[in-house]
Amino acid sequence: MTTVPVWRGSSAFTQFTVLTGRALRTVVSSWQVTVLGLLQPVFMLLVISEVFGSMANPAYFPQGVRYIDYLMPGILITTGIGPAVSAGVGLIKDLENGVMARFRSLPIGMYWVLFGRGVADLARAAVQILVMLLGAVALLGFSPPGGVRGMAFALLIALFVTWSLAWTFIALGAFTRSAEVMQAVGFLAVFPLTFASSAFVPLDVLPGWLQAVATVNPLSHAVNASRHLTLSTAGGAEVPVALLASLVLAVLAQFVAMAGIRRKPLTA
Amino acid sequence: MSAPMIEATEIRMVFGEVKALDGVSLHVPEGEVLALLGHNGAGKTTLINILATLLPPTSGTARVAGFDVVSQAREVRRHIGITGQFVAVDRELSGTDNLVLIARLLGAGRREAKARAEELLEVFELTHTAGRPARTYSGGMRRRLDLASSLVGHPDVIFLDEPTTGLDPTGRLGLWEIVERLVKDGTAVLLTTQYLDEADRLADSVTVLSGGKIVAAGTASELKAGVGQHTVHVTLTDQAHTAAAVASLERAGLLPVADEESDKVSVAVEASTDLARVVRALDDAGATAAEIAFTQPTLDDVYLSLAAGRVS
Numbered sequence: 001m002t003t004v005p006v007w008r009g010s011s012a013f014t015q016f017t018v019l020t021g022r023a024l025r026t027v028v029s030s031w032q033v034t035v036l037g038l039l040q041p042v043f044m045l046l047v048i049s050e051v052f053g054s055m056a057n058p059a060y061f062p063q064g065v066r067y068i069d070y071l072m073p074g075i076l077i078t079t080g081i082g083p084a085v086s087a088g089v090g091l092i093k094d095l096e097n098g099v100m101a102r103f104r105s106l107p108i109g110m111y112w113v114l115f116g117r118g119v120a121d122l123a124r125a126a127v128q129i130l131v132m133l134l135g136a137v138a139l140l141g142f143s144p145p146g147g148v149r150g151m152a153f154a155l156l157i158a159l160f161v162t163w164s165l166a167w168t169f170i171a172l173g174a175f176t177r178s179a180e181v182m183q184a185v186g187f188l189a190v191f192p193l194t195f196a197s198s199a200f201v202p203l204d205v206l207p208g209w210l211q212a213v214a215t216v217n218p219l220s221h222a223v224n225a226s227r228h229l230t231l232s233t234a235g236g237a238e239v240p241v242a243l244l245a246s247l248v249l250a251v252l253a254q255f256v257a258m259a260g261i262r263r264k265p266l267t268a
Numbered sequence: 269m270s271a272p273m274i275e276a277t278e279i280r281m282v283f284g285e286v287k288a289l290d291g292v293s294l295h296v297p298e299g300e301v302l303a304l305l306g307h308n309g310a311g312k313t314t315l316i317n318i319l320a321t322l323l324p325p326t327s328g329t330a331r332v333a334g335f336d337v338v339s340q341a342r343e344v345r346r347h348i349g350i351t352g353q354f355v356a357v358d359r360e361l362s363g364t365d366n367l368v369l370i371a372r373l374l375g376a377g378r379r380e381a382k383a384r385a386e387e388l389l390e391v392f393e394l395t396h397t398a399g400r401p402a403r404t405y406s407g408g409m410r411r412r413l414d415l416a417s418s419l420v421g422h423p424d425v426i427f428l429d430e431p432t433t434g435l436d437p438t439g440r441l442g443l444w445e446i447v448e449r450l451v452k453d454g455t456a457v458l459l460t461t462q463y464l465d466e467a468d469r470l471a472d473s474v475t476v477l478s479g480g481k482i483v484a485a486g487t488a489s490e491l492k493a494g495v496g497q498h499t500v501h502v503t504l505t506d507q508a509h510t511a512a513a514v515a516s517l518e519r520a521g522l523l524p525v526a527d528e529e530s531d532k533v534s535v536a537v538e539a540s541t542d543l544a545r546v547v548r549a550l551d552d553a554g555a556t557a558a559e560i561a562f563t564q565p566t567l568d569d570v571y572l573s574l575a576a577g578r579v580s
Binding site for chain 1: 313316317320321322323324342343345346347348349350351352353354355356357358359360361365369370371372373374375376380384401417421422429
């Protein structure tokens with residue numbers, strides 16, 4: 001009789017690397033999706049800068065700042081929403097294909113399955129944002145006073161926000177277990193969150209009630225922080241606020257996501 | 269006798285108002301196959317899910333590979349492989365990558381994982397498509413990859429939920445051979461099936477589930493002794509003759525089963541020569557047959573025999 005190797009489980013580090021690698025591979029498995037994903041934020045940037053830019057009253061914006069320069073830091077932050085939603089969609093696909101049940105039958109921590117999912121879509125967001133940033137610099141002459149350093153820090157804030165939103169959608173996916181419901185909820189949350197914020201227009205131009213909403217909107221703080229870093233505008237205090245808000249959301253969403261996974265058995 | 273690899277005691281599972289399992293106990297020793305026979309909704313899949321740690325039972329206890337499926341789930345998962353009724357492979361990954369992924373998660377090194385993947389791909393005749401994403405596979409190929417996935421870690425206990433559903437006859441035969449090889453290496457197998465012949469071919473013991481309860485348990489031959497080696501299915505031209513036909517068949521020393529409200533009579537027989545006795549008995553009763561079929565007994569025949577009290 002031949003002796004067979006006995007494998008009885010892997011370290012948390014192996015689970016993390018293997019599961020993240022696997023999620024990354026599903027992210028890039030289709031080149032069509034990859035290319036379209038890269039084009040999407042560039043399109044958003046072009047469309048919004050043209051539509052809103054055409055009626056932007058210079059009086060509302062910081063002195064000497066073009067609309068595209070004003071818009072870029074905002075788009076930087078909102079670009080991560082797409083990849084964050086796809087983290088939730090990816091989880092639901094795994095649930096529907098029985099892959100999650102397969103993982104559940106293995107001696108591994110389900111947390112690492114979700115974590116890998118989040119990292120993969122964070123990487124997707126990083127590439128998307130970077131491509132858009134380079135595109136804006138090359139094509140639209142985006143050259144803010146904050147320089148490369150400012151852009152790099154703003155990118156980090158954007159990734160922090162993406163990370164917390166990715167966990168939010170993973171949590172939503174784990175609870176609803178339905179792509180339709182998750183996307184409907186996601187749209188309801190994301191649409192007002194994006195537009196009722198300082199991402200596209202200064203808060204001063206908004207009607208009073210909307211201003212109140214936009215001021216407490218955590219996304220506004222992230223956008224303000226990003227703007228501060230790239231455009232060297234006032235608002236340095238927004239940076240820790242944005243980081244803290246993302247951190248709190250990310251931690252909360254992780255607990256909710258794990259509760260969602262435990263709530264309903266993953267059966268074969 | 270070796271220690272049981274699967275031991276379930278009084279398992280009960282209630283979903284809301286529905287009793288999916290109502291006090292099921294069974295045990296499977298090392299190197300043996302237990303077939304769970306039953307129709308859809310009998311509770312087979314629920315039991316598999318419970319034993320594979322995917323679903324905690326409402327009450328009752330189960331030990332698999334010596335560990336409790338609820339309190340020692342992680343330990344159990346180190347020793348089991350499960351192939352569910354629905355294929356669970358990552359469709360974006362290639363055949364090789366699917367298997368390497370699982371091997372790595374189980375603790376194999378990179379090279380070991382690759383070697384194990386290649387070995388399994390060969391056994392399941394998937395080598396030629398090893399590099400293609402699983403979404404391009406045919407149903408049967410995906411099914412085989414799924415099965416291979418559950419065998420990566422050389423598990424001590426394997427759960428197969430209707431493993432041959434959706435396979436063509438060659439695939440069925442291939443799977444049977446693989447199960448037989450596993451058992452020879454000492455693996456304990458619990459498989460569910462709707463086919464009596466599958467249970468007969470593979471299983472050391474058979475447990476018949478119906479409505480969440482065990483209605484019969486024994487070896488396949490014990491079960492068959494009650495059901496007969498073959499079954500003659502008779503459809504009468506006139507339903508009014510059913511009772512007379514049954515009486516006549518019984519007088520002839522045969523074991524007919526019929527529903528009084530139906531024009532169909534089933535007779536368990538041992539050999540094809542018994543067919544003549546059936547025809548003669550029908551003739552004696554003045555009943556004419558519209559159709560006579562000589563078949564292997566099916567799960568339905570088992571249920572009918574159980575209802576008639578001939579199998580226990």
